Amino acid sequence: MKVVVILPTYNEKGNIDRLIPILEKDIFPQIKKHDMNILVVDDNSPDGTANEVKKLMVKWGNIKLNTGEKQGLGAAYIRGMTFAIEKMGADILFEVDADGQHDHKKIPEFLKRIDDGYDMVVGTRYSEGGSIPQNWPIHRKAFSIIANILIRTIFGRFTIHDWTGGFRALKKEVFLKEKNKLTEFRGYTFQVSFLHKALQDGFKIAEVPFHFTDRTLGDSKIAPTEYIINVLRYVFVARAIELAYSPFLKYAITGFVGYIINAVTLEVLFRRGLHPAIAGAIGAELSIIWNFAMNNFWSFSQYKITKPIKVLFKFPQFNLVALGSLVIISAVLAIGTHFFGPSSRQIFLVIAIALFVIPYSYTMYNIFIWKRWHISFLSKLQKTVG
Ligand SMILES: Nc1nc2c(ncn2[C@@H]2O[C@H](COP(=O)(O)OP(=O)(O)O)[C@@H](O)[C@H]2O)c(=O)[nH]1
Ligand SMILES: [Mg+2]
Incomplete structure (x- = not known):
């Protein structure tokens, strides 16, 4: 099947330069069953990420670049996934951060779960075998752990441990089914709402634990306060609607x-x-x-x-x-x-x-x-x- 690894980028020039060769040389050759491709979804990064990608495209033929205006991570994923399906013929979509925080060695394991019949595979930092960076200050660690426990509890869905991460693989059917319900989630809330809607619709979801490493180059694009407010709003409203219909x-x-x-x-x-x-x-x-x-x-x-x-x-x-x-x-x-x-x-x-x-x-x-x-x-x- 055709797999498209989607890498969203905003000012990730240095990171994309490191990541793509690792995927091409070390990871993709391990995967024999699938046709592996890369799509970089760049929002006209001022640092010239796109030019860097174009250079890499000369070296490897399985890379595509999709550019657009910056409207947030969710908007970038929706645009990228649509492009991957319509223009590249993707069957399986992968969400991977371009900053190298996701453990790429785990990519084959995600695909194995898809081969086993799962519709979506979610990378988890909060289960046995997964972790968040050791060097994070205690408040950041606590916040990250508590947020995910809170989301699981409010939704009453305990089988999924990591709701906020963005290391995932999914069949195109999952995206096509949920796409229209996700357009309002343009920012980082995309991850929580996408997973929640996929669960509501009964898609089979598996987890793969991984160690989340710290960023070594560039800056995080997340605005913590806005993110927390948006996620909490989504979680409470969505749960209230769910209960109203139950x-x-x-x-x-x-x-x-x-x-x-x-x-x-x-x-x-x-x-x-x-x-x-x-x-x-x-x-x-x-x-x-x-x-x-x-x-x-x-x-x-x-x-x-x-x-x-x-x-x-x-x-x-x-x-x-x-x-x-x-x-x-x-x-x-x-x-x-x-x-x-x-x-x-x-x-x-x-x-x-x-x-x-x-x-x-x-x-x-x-x-x-x-x-x-x-x-x-x-x-x-x-x-x-x-
Ligand atoms: N195209 C695009 N990529 C984004 C946007 N916001 C974040 N990203 C990318 O999404 C990935 C995760 O973002 P990051 O800031 O590292 O989030 P964090 O790991 O939660 O701090 C990185 O590859 C970013 O470059 C955006 O608005 N547009
Ligand atoms: Mg990051």
């Missing part, structure tokens, strides 16, 4: 209305003379019926239970889960008010629901009632086996 938001709205049904019933029946315990219990059961119906036909509608006989079996199970919530709430209220007095009851009710009941019941619904995770886990398993 059953979770509908589940939360349903539960909130269920709580109001419970409270109103308690109040109405109590004022008509019923004992609060009985009024509350009737309210609770009405709320349970509401929750079951709404979650079945709305939140988890993709997995809804329609056969009457199945509903007959599921509804008692659902009540059992609700009983669990009840036990949690009374336990938290008992412990909380024991230490902080009865006036703290409302606070502990909120704590019980937010910290314990929501994670508990959402998990139970996903695993036991509507079996959503079970189904998606099985289909993932089938994908890996098949």
